[in-house]
Each structure stands twice: as structure tokens, then as C-alpha cells.
Amino acid sequence: MNYWLFKSEPSVWSWDMQVEKGDTGEEWDGVRNYQARNFMRDMKIGDLGFFYHSQSEKAVVGIVEVIAEAHPDSTTDDDRWECVDIKAVEPLKSPVTLDDCKADERLSDMVLVKNSRLSVQPVTAEEWKIVRALGGLS
DNA sequence: GCCAACGTTGGC
DNA sequence: GCCAACGTTGGC
Numbered sequence: 001m002n003y004w005l006f007k008s009e010p011s012v013w014s015w016d017m018q019v020e021k022g023d024t025g026e027e028w029d030g031v032r033n034y035q036a037r038n039f040m041r042d043m044k045i046g047d048l049g050f051f052y053h054s055q056s057e058k059a060v061v062g063i064v065e066v067i068a069e070a071h072p073d074s075t076t077d078d079d080r081w082e083c084v085d086i087k088a089v090e091p092l093k094s095p096v097t098l099d100d101c102k103a104d105e106r107l108s109d110m111v112l113v114k115n116s117r118l119s120v121q122p123v124t125a126e127e128w129k130i131v132r133a134l135g136g137l138s
Numbered sequence: 139g140c141c142a143a144c145g146t147t148g149g150c
Numbered sequence: 151g152c153c154a155a156c157g158t159t160g161g162c
Contacts (some may be wrong), residue, residue: 010159032158033145054160098161111139118157 003123004049006040006064006086015051015061018088019121025067025087029075030119036120040072040084048122049086050131052112059095060131065087093136106130 006028008014018026031037031090043066051062068085098116107130110112110122132138 006159035145058161115144116161119159 002042002047003042003125003128004046004047004066005052005060005121005123006049007052007054007119007121008049009055009080010053010057011055015053015088015091018051018062018064018086019091021087023067023087025085027074027083027085029073029083031073031083032081037070037080037082037116039120040082043069043084045069048089048128050106050128051088058098060092060097061095062088062091063132063137078135090137092132093107096131096134097117100132100134101131104130104134 004134004135015025017066028040031040039104045066045068047066051061051064052060064086066084067087070078070082070084073081073083098112101110107113110123110127111118115121
């Protein structure tokens with residue numbers, strides 16, 4: 001079991017839109033970055049991830065689950081790009097902001113803090129527990 | 139809206 | 151294979 005973080009601009013694809021898709025889930029398409037794609041290739045069904053809103057909100061808002069492993073991105077003919085499908089699992093009781101992560105020294109190595117531009121990131125088991133707790137989930 | 143950081147592209 | 155130019159992202 002591995003943990004991840006999916007970043008999205010809420011004006012393009014928000015947590016609410018993801019929740020509306022229910023158990024059907026949705027392709028995490030549009031990724032055009034090799035590092036991010038490689039992480040998606042490593043994902044397995046059942047892996048969990050944080051759903052992060054970039055731009056104005058800058059906060060982890062929910063938890064998602066990988067429901068399909070990497071497959072060609074349907075939004076492009078370019079076969080270099082692949083994506084996974086994810087579904088919403090549950091929202092955080094309270095969003096965990098980027099500032100919250102920066103303020104917690106246990107999270108100082110989080111990719112979110114160190115490399116803010118990477119749109120799909122790995123999260124360690126330790127970071128997973130800490131952020132979940134900060135978000136009000138046991 | 140600006141700008142710094144970073145990744146990608148293409149010419150050599 | 152290097153590196154300058156360019157485009158994109160995301161925090162501020």
C-alpha cells in the first residue's frame with residue numbers, strides 16, 4: 001500500500017466534482033510531466049491519496065482511492081501520457097493548508113513543501129498519518 | 139498580476 | 151549531448 005497526493009486547481013477539477021462522480025471515479029487526466037506520470041505508473045488499485053487544491057485554497061481537502069491502474073490518457077493521442085482513475089473516499093474534517101504543512105517540522109520533507117510544482121507526488125506512511133490527524137481523521 | 143522555479147524543446 | 155530559450159505552474 002502506497003500513499004500519494006493529487007494536486008488540482010479547483011476551478012478546473014475540484015473535490016466537489018470528484019465527490020459527484022461517486023464510486024465511478026474519474027480519470028486523473030491531463031498530466032504532462034514525466035515524473036508525475038511515472039508515479040502514476042507505480043500506483044496500484046487500493047492505494048490512497050490526498051486531494052489537494054492549489055491556487056487560492058492551497059489545502060488538502062479529501063482522501064481518494066486508486067480504482068484503476070495506469071492506462072492511456074483519453075484526452076490526448078500522444079501515447080506517452082497515461083493516467084489512473086481515482087474516486088473520492090471521504091473529506092477531511094478540516095482542510096490541511098500548505099501553511100499548516102510548512103509549520104509542522106515533521107512534514108518538512110514533504111514533496112508538497114519542497115517541490116510545489118509537481119502535480120502527482122508520493123507521500124510517506126508517516127506523512128500520511130500526520131496529515132490525516134491534522135485534518136481531523138483518526 | 140507578477141515572478142521564481144522548474145521542465146521541456148530544439149538548435150547547434 | 152549541451153545549453154539557451156521558452157512555456158507552465160503555483161505561491162505570493
